Amino acid sequence: MVEELQINNKLNSEIVLNAENINFSYDNGYKVFKNINIGAARGKFVAIIGPSGIGKSTLLRILGGFLKPDSGEVKLLGSKLNMPTPEVALIHQSIVTFPWMTAEDNVKLAMKAKRMTGDQMEEKARESLARVGLDGFEDLYPKEMSGGMRQRVAIARAFAADPYVFLMDEPFAHLDELTAEGLRQDIYNILFSGETPLKSVIMVSHNLTEVLELSDEIYILNGIPASVVGKVDVAMKRPRNPRSDEFNANLDMLYNYLTPPRKGEEGKKK
Amino acid sequence: MNVFLLIILAVLATAGRVIGLVILSIVTGWFLAYASIKSKFFENAYIILIEIFESVPVITFFPVVLVIFITRIGGTLGVELAADFLVFTAVVWNIWMGEYQAFKTVPNEMAEVAENSNFSLFQKLRYLYIPFSVPRIAANLFPSVSDGFFYITVSEVFEVGIHTYQSFGAGSVLNTFVADANNIAIEGTLIILAIVIIIIILILREFSRYAVSRYTLDNDTPILKRGRLNMKQTARAFSVLSKNPLSRLATYYKYREADKHEDKYEKTLKREKYLKYVYASIGIIILLAILYSSASLIISVKSGEWQILFSKTPLLLIGLGYDYVRVGSILLVSMIIAIFLGYHLAVNKRAEYAGIPIIQTLSAYPAPIYFPFLFIFTEPFIFSIFGGFTNELYVLGLGFVSTFYYVLYSFWMGVKAMPSEYWEIMKNLNMGFFKKMRKVILPSTFPYLISGVSSTINSAWGGLMIGEYWPHIYGTHTLYVHTGLMKTIDISTSSGNIALAAWGSLIFGIIVAIYSILFTRRMMDMAQKKYVAEEGIYSA
Ligand SMILES: Nc1ncnc2c1ncn2[C@@H]1O[C@H](COP(=O)(O)OP(=O)(O)OP(=O)(O)O)[C@@H](O)[C@H]1O
Ligand SMILES: [Mg+2]
Numbered sequence: 001m002v003e004e005l006q007i008n009n010k011l012n013s014e015i016v017l018n019a020e021n022i023n024f025s026y027d028n029g030y031k032v033f034k035n036i037n038i039g040a041a042r043g044k045f046v047a048i049i050g051p052s053g054i055g056k057s058t059l060l061r062i063l064g065g066f067l068k069p070d071s072g073e074v075k076l077l078g079s080k081l082n083m084p085t086p087e088v089a090l091i092h093q094s095i096v097t098f099p100w101m102t103a104e105d106n107v108k109l110a111m112k113a114k115r116m117t118g119d120q121m122e123e124k125a126r127e128s129l130a131r132v133g134l135d136g137f138e139d140l141y142p143k144e145m146s147g148g149m150r151q152r153v154a155i156a157r158a159f160a161a162d163p164y165v166f167l168m169d170e171p172f173a174h175l176d177e178l179t180a181e182g183l184r185q186d187i188y189n190i191l192f193s194g195e196t197p198l199k200s201v202i203m204v205s206h207n208l209t210e211v212l213e214l215s216d217e218i219y220i221l222n223g224i225p226a227s228v229v230g231k232v233d234v235a236m237k238r239p240r241n242p243r244s245d246e247f248n249a250n251l252d253m254l255y256n257y258l259t260p261p262r263k264g265e266e267g268k269k270k
Numbered sequence: 271m272n273v274f275l276l277i278i279l280a281v282l283a284t285a286g287r288v289i290g291l292v293i294l295s296i297v298t299g300w301f302l303a304y305a306s307i308k309s310k311f312f313e314n315a316y317i318i319l320i321e322i323f324e325s326v327p328v329i330t331f332f333p334v335v336l337v338i339f340i341t342r343i344g345g346t347l348g349v350e351l352a353a354d355f356l357v358f359t360a361v362v363w364n365i366w367m368g369e370y371q372a373f374k375t376v377p378n379e380m381a382e383v384a385e386n387s388n389f390s391l392f393q394k395l396r397y398l399y400i401p402f403s404v405p406r407i408a409a410n411l412f413p414s415v416s417d418g419f420f421y422i423t424v425s426e427v428f429e430v431g432i433h434t435y436q437s438f439g440a441g442s443v444l445n446t447f448v449a450d451a452n453n454i455a456i457e458g459t460l461i462i463l464a465i466v467i468i469i470i471i472l473i474l475r476e477f478s479r480y481a482v483s484r485y486t487l488d489n490d491t492p493i494l495k496r497g498r499l500n501m502k503q504t505a506r507a508f509s510v511l512s513k514n515p516l517s518r519l520a521t522y523y524k525y526r527e528a529d530k531h532e533d534k535y536e537k538t539l540k541r542e543k544y545l546k547y548v549y550a551s552i553g554i555i556i557l558l559a560i561l562y563s564s565a566s567l568i569i570s571v572k573s574g575e576w577q578i579l580f581s582k583t584p585l586l587l588i589g590l591g592y593d594y595v596r597v598g599s600i601l602l603v604s605m606i607i608a609i610f611l612g613y614h615l616a617v618n619k620r621a622e623y624a625g626i627p628i629i630q631t632l633s634a635y636p637a638p639i640y641f642p643f644l645f646i647f648t649e650p651f652i653f654s655i656f657g658g659f660t661n662e663l664y665v666l667g668l669g670f671v672s673t674f675y676y677v678l679y680s681f682w683m684g685v686k687a688m689p690s691e692y693w694e695i696m697k698n699l700n701m702g703f704f705k706k707m708r709k710v711i712l713p714s715t716f717p718y719l720i721s722g723v724s725s726t727i728n729s730a731w732g733g734l735m736i737g738e739y740w741p742h743i744y745g746t747h748t749l750y751v752h753t754g755l756m757k758t759i760d761i762s763t764s765s766g767n768i769a770l771a772a773w774g775s776l777i778f779g780i781i782v783a784i785y786s787i788l789f790t791r792r793m794m795d796m797a798q799k800k801y802v803a804e805e806g807i808y809s810a
Contacts, residue, residue: 061382064386066382066385066386083385084382084385084386084388085386085388086386086387086388088386089386090382090386092379092382092383094379096377096379096380096382096383098380098383098397098398098401099484099485099486099487100401100404100484100485101397109383109384109387109397110386110387111387112387112389112393112397113387113388113389113390113393141484157383161386161387
């Protein structure tokens with residue numbers, strides 16, 4: 001009873017996933033981050049932008065518990081996260097599917113460690129695949145699919161894990177615009193439908209239009225080592241129209257933040 | 271019993287041993303490879319051991335192993351286990367190393383998916399690591415199966431002192447048929463063995479094709495590193511050992527301190543940490559066991575005996591020198607043939623289609639089985655030409671037929687793996703054969719050549735071990751050379767002087783291991799850095 005209360009408490013707290021004072025260097029000594037603070041509140045869609053190579057993928061890995069920061073903490077619903085968990089699902093920048101399994105089996109991977117019967121897994125896997133527009137393709141192997149289809153399998157796998165948080169690294173880069181748009185709306189709707197445990201999304205993207213269309217908050221990374229150099233709260237009403245003047249004004253502002261990383265500073269790569 | 275039924279059973283017994291031991295190697299290798307990616311300490315111990323044992327031809331420790339098995343276990347079981355052990359050590363290193371390399375090269379992203387889904391150890395192995403290692407295993411199966419057949423037939427009949435030890439199989443029934451001069455049965459055995467080996471090779475080829483089509487990664491899955499890993503790992507062992515134990519303790523303590531508040535994630539993390547210690551302790555136990563057995567072996571030899579052994583050492587070293595010259599000539603001939611034949615096989619589709627399966631079958635068909643018959647039929651003719659040099663020639667010949675496939679095969683794979691752009695460039699520049707070889711083909715196939723060369727060297731030693739002293743190769747004939755370390759080891763084994771045989775093997779083992787680690791591995795590393803284009807090991 002007590003435990004349940006506690007969990008409820010956690011669920012109601014504002015912040016779902018956050019990182020505090022993160023410093024991080026790779027094993028080769030390259031310092032990627034200095035004092036990063038970032039958080040995703042319940043029901044929020046958060047975007048991270050920044051120049052190529054600045055550390056966006058690295059930051060998602062830290063947020064997912066895949067990499068351990070040198071100092072600082074990552075917290076999921078207030079408790080310390082120091083290893084990956086199905087509750088925080090990472091969708092990789094490169095397409096990651098297991099070539100020796102069908103689409104359906106790939107999706108089932110997300111549920112293998114859960115206590116589910118074969119039938120439950122199958123149902124859930126089919127449902128997730130349908131969500132990304134792959135019904136009827138369950139039995140194809142990744143080698144028989146296009147890059148975009150495979151990326152959708154990876155997204156379906158993340159759906160099937162029933163996570164609290166999605167960490168998405170350029171998830172739509174491999175998709176055609178129509179499919180991408182459909183999936184964006186889908187993810188957004190799921191986030192606010194309350195039908196799944198999903199509470200927030202953190203997305204990395206180069207596509208500023210996409211970022212502006214989806215996000216409530218945008219973190220801007222820059223510098224070497226990188227830190228959060230700006231945070232934009234997007235107040236535009238939804239649904240947002242990328243052709244409106246307001247949208248374009250916001251877009252211009254974002255572009256100005258994205259200057260290339262400054263060279264010659266401390267921590268520069270050998 | 272019907273003779274042919276007997277032959278079929280014997281051949282199946284031999285094939286069964288080889289296949290069973292290959293499977294045993296594969297399965298044990300998965301767990302060892304997993305332990306080594308989880309624990310640096312275990313990894314270092316494991317890799318050093320593989321490298322040493324891989325570079326010492328197994329047959330040299332066979333006499334000692336046999337005696338240990340027979341005195342400790344005894345009876346049919348002891349002999350059977352000794353034979354199995356020999357074959358196991360012939361097939362296992364390739365496979366273990368391949369699996370280890372596969373596990374090390376699992377793309378980080380795929381491992382992250384497994385972690386993200388909270389996989390248990392068995393789930394990680396089942397869904398990720400094991401499937402990922404399948405193409406590697408497939409590539410290593412040909413040489414392993416060949417080596418297995420090579421040694422199993424030798425180990426089925428073995429003489430130590432006045433005793434002859436036999437285990438049931440193609441080698442031992444053939445031995446009986448030869449003694450009875452039962453020609454039909456001899457031919458039957460050779461043919462049935464050939465049929466079974468051809469069937470196995472065809473199945474392996476099918477498996478290999480299937481493994482490549484099903485288990486290799488799609489192009490856009492990221493791969494950081496492929497191919498043979500940098501062998502600097504060996505050096506790392508010493509850095510682990512030398513790290514100040516106090517500072518290690520301190521980091522451990524710090525970790526404990528940080529852990530005061532418990533979370534559900536932390537519990538699992540702790541379990542992982544403890545598993546690490548378990549793996550490390552297994553590594554330590556294996557090392558201690560080896561140290562212990564070597565120490566107890568050394569202590570068991572009396573000091574008088576040591577003196578005899580030491581006094582014989584210069585002679586052993588001279589023998590080793592001769593043997594190195596033999597290995598060198600075998601290698602040279604093999605390489606020349608490999609480069610011409612391998613090139614033509616690789617560029618000529620038709621020749622390749624027929625040639626490669628034939629080469630694979632020949633390499634798996636154990637030379638020690640058919641060599642005596644080759645000897646009977648050709649000896650008078652060869653003797654009329656070469657006279658006193660005949661025996662030496664046959665020994666070299668045996669070394670050659672038991673080994674030249676490896677370098678040929680890897681060179682062929684290397685040529686196949688060359689990027690198609692290279693061919694276009696060569697065409698464009700209108701290069702002649704030798705220019706092509708010198709400027710493009712040899713440099714770009716260098717890593718393959720090196721790995722072929724090192725397998726060839728290893729197997730050449732096996733051939734010499736058998737050939738340098740082969741009593742009753744047929745009838746009363748004995749094949750032998752004038753001087754050679756392998757001959758000394760053979761003679762002392764069959765005359766029951768196990769101490770000398772062991773001492774010879776030990777000296778040999780140490781020198782080969784040093785040579786291999788200093789030279790072959792260096793070459794591999796260099797090949798890796800300088801020349802590697804893209805791994806084509808799956809092109810078979
Ligand atoms: N395993 C690693 N070891 C050392 N350095 C690394 C490693 N992975 C990435 N880096 C370096 O860390 C920096 C950040 O990499 P990261 O992949 O996080 O960038 P990114 O912002 O995601 O770039 P992109 O937008 O191009 O995907 C880069 O300079 C990269 O070279
Ligand atoms: Mg990235």
